[in-house]
Amino acid sequence: MSHQYNFAYLDEQSKKMIRRTMLKAIAIPGFQVPFGGREMPLPYGWGTGGIQLTAAILGKEDTLKVIDQGSDDTVNAISIKKFFKTTADIEVTESTENATIIQTRHRIPETPLKKGQIMVFQVPIPEPLQFIEPRRRETAKMHAYQEYGAMYVKLYEDIATYGRIATAFDYPVQVNQRYIMSPSPIPKYDNPKLNQSPAIHFFGAGREKRIYAVPPFTDVKSLDFEDYSFELESWNEPCSICGSTTSFLDEIITDDEGTRLFICSDTEYCQKRSQGGE
Amino acid sequence: MYVAVKGGEKAVKQSRRLVAKMRRGPETVPPIRTNQIEHQMGLGVDRVMAEGSLYDNKAAATALKQAQGDTMEAIFLVRAFRTTLKRFGTSAPIDTQDMQIIRRISGIYKDIPGGQVLGPTYDYTHRLIDFDSDEKKETPLKNQVPTVDSTEQDISPQQMTRVIDILRQQGLMDTASPTTPHKNVEDLTREPLKLPASRSIRLQNLARGDEGFLLGSAYSLQRGFGLDRHPFLGELRVGYIAVKYTPPELGFEIIIGKIKLTECFMINRFDGSENKPPGFENGYGLVFGQSERKAMSMALLDKSLQNSSNSDSKTKYPAQDQEFILSHSDNVESSGFVQHLKLPHYVDFQSELVFIRNLKKEHDKKKETCLEPSI
Structure with a gap:
């Protein structure tokens, strides 16, 4: 007994439903639109939301890039890429420039995105208020009435206790002056890349069954206060492979004594630079 | 029939016969051996050992077979076996x-x-x-x-x-x-x-x-x-x-x-x-x-x-x-406790019946008196 799966795994009706939800998400920037998320052959929490979005918009002419933690070569990125190669037989690439769709977990590439490109984020927890109020019925009301006081109180409490805002990744943003949105667990370093970006950014949460989006050229502001403005993390040393001083760096432990070195998290960017591209 | 005033012993005997038959399945299919379970259903065996609190692959595999693959039933079997084992000492802590x-x-x-x-x-x-x-013809793992x-x-x-x-x-x-x-x-x-x-x-x-x-x-x-x-x-x-x-x-x-x-x-x-x-x-x-x-x-x-x-x-x-x-x-x-509800509770339920009928009677009476037009 053998079984033939549809192009990009999902059946066309499911894909259509997802695309409709995506259109709604584009129309209400930053608003989490519920959708009938499907079971996928990869586990929840491993990118099922992103995979469903990619499956829904993928066409035969598309070129797909998949990254995980910035890298094209991590096991989960490889696995997802292989999934689409098998089920859709499309072109895959490591080049940010050449990709039409970039599915990502926890990073936005260092190479600036262009008009026409689509970013698909894998989202574990779409609700930015979840750790303040876990009950969904409550957070829905908070969003509807734009009642975001609790979020600002939390940020204020951070400042009162630690002298700074204590969120290092998944740093909340306000989209188009309206909805507070989770940018997914990207480092806050990547937040500014969302603001007025020429690309479309889609966010898919498979387990929580939510889709949201940031349309091109939309204001995305990281939450802060007038006297405590949003600040980015920085490193004291450059990347030890390509020497970049402007990219997000990963720490690598090289021996049992805990010797550390720092290298670019975006492997494609790093490779391009060290091969003398820029 | 589930409820019988007498004949429980006979019913239990028949039920055991039926479960043995169901476990075996059609005789045209060869029976699985416990060593197949032990080696080819290893993760299931691991779970039975972990929750059975007994590191014994063979016991766990046998329990899984006996329980028709019902993991919790197998865990129960292993626990019941474990409790009969003598404790002869404490090992050194592992590092x-x-x-x-x-x-x-x-x-x-x-x-x-x-x-x-x-x-x-x-x-x-x-x-x-x-x-x-x-x-699929299984190619020997060695060659893969x-x-x-x-x-x-x-x-x-x-x-x-x-x-x-x-x-x-x-x-x-x-x-x-x-x-x-x-x-x-x-x-x-x-x-x-x-x-x-x-x-x-x-x-x-x-x-x-x-x-x-x-x-x-x-x-x-x-x-x-x-x-x-x-x-x-x-x-x-x-x-x-x-x-x-x-x-x-x-x-x-x-x-x-x-x-x-x-x-x-x-x-x-x-x-x-x-x-x-x-x-x-x-x-x-x-x-x-x-x-x-x-x-x-x-x-x-x-x-x-x-x-x-x-x-x-x-x-x-x-x-x-x-x-x-x-x-x-x-x-x-x-x-055990959730499923104990399958046991007969006739006596307890009888008391509930008596109680609730009395309560209902009083409730109805009160309602009647309320509805009576006051003169």
Whole structure:
């Protein structure tokens, strides 16, 4: 007994439903639109939301890039890429420039995105208020009435206790002056890349069954206060492979004594630079 | 018929005959052998050993066969067997640093000393049912991958530093206060659960607790019902380790066997308090066999229960509540009690009937008097 799966795994009706939800998400920037998320052959929490979005918009002419933690070569990125190669037989690439769709977990590439490109984020927890109020019925009301006081109180409490805002990744943003949105667990370093970006950014949460989006050229502001403005993390040393001083760096432990070195998290960017591209 | 005034004995006998028949299935299909279960259903066997609290592959495999693949029933069989075994002593504590690793990963560093060892995992497989698997001629594994047979237990003898010790070296985590394991370890299987429970008892409870219950509880923490931020997987390792024991009549240590274990360190950020500097804290999970889902759930719950055992902490959600978690984690207990409702309760229900009829009578009477037009 053998079984033939549809192009990009999902059946066309499911894909259509997802695309409709995506259109709604584009129309209400930053608003989490519920959708009938499907079971996928990869586990929840491993990118099922992103995979469903990619499956829904993928066409035969598309070129797909998949990254995980910035890298094209991590096991989960490889696995997802292989999934689409098998089920859709499309072109895959490591080049940010050449990709039409970039599915990502926890990073936005260092190479600036262009008009026409689509970013698909894998989202574990779409609700930015979840750790303040876990009950969904409550957070829905908070969003509807734009009642975001609790979020600002939390940020204020951070400042009162630690002298700074204590969120290092998944740093909340306000989209188009309206909805507070989770940018997914990207480092806050990547937040500014969302603001007025020429690309479309889609966010898919498979387990929580939510889709949201940031349309091109939309204001995305990281939450802060007038006297405590949003600040980015920085490193004291450059990347030890390509020497970049402007990219997000990963720490690598090289021996049992805990010797550390720092290298670019975006492997494609790093490779391009060290091969003398820029 | 379920209810019979007499004839219970005959009915039970017939039921046993039927279950034996159902277990065997059509006789045109050859029966499975327990050694097939032991080697080809290894993860199922591991779960039965872990929750059965008995490291015995053969017993677990046999129990699975006898229970028609019903995991909890098999766990129950193993527990009932375990309780008859004599306890002859306490082994020396194991040091997982000496583990012969078959799989070891960290979610917090891209690379670690000793390397990330992916090993056998379903994590990166695509969950597509291979309907042809039955018809496929199996090529001998030897020709596919030149691998060490994990059952041979001759895996890399290399010592691998625990990732958590790297964080300790950097002063980012409490140095372990190795409560030197003493001779008289508390034993949850010999003493009743007392609350509040020590960490050692809590870990024992979680280690034999139901995988599904632990998983659901840990998941609730992650969804904000108990955790206020994302936890990290410091390290997960699976491998074999020797168990050492000193028989009093010998007076020196001998190896009595090797067991497969899954160990997990889960890491949470700690922003510091008056007495404690900022850093990271960890939760711990250790389970028989390869059971990563369970070891990780256990580590998340361990941390959550450590937090809530501080006197000044507030318990707001179920997975922070020691009593809630520890009293409901055991599936032999819960499966028994939920299903005891199948037992006859005629007598109790008869009393309920009498009571409710009287109550109803009074209610009706009151209603009647209310409806009567007052003159």
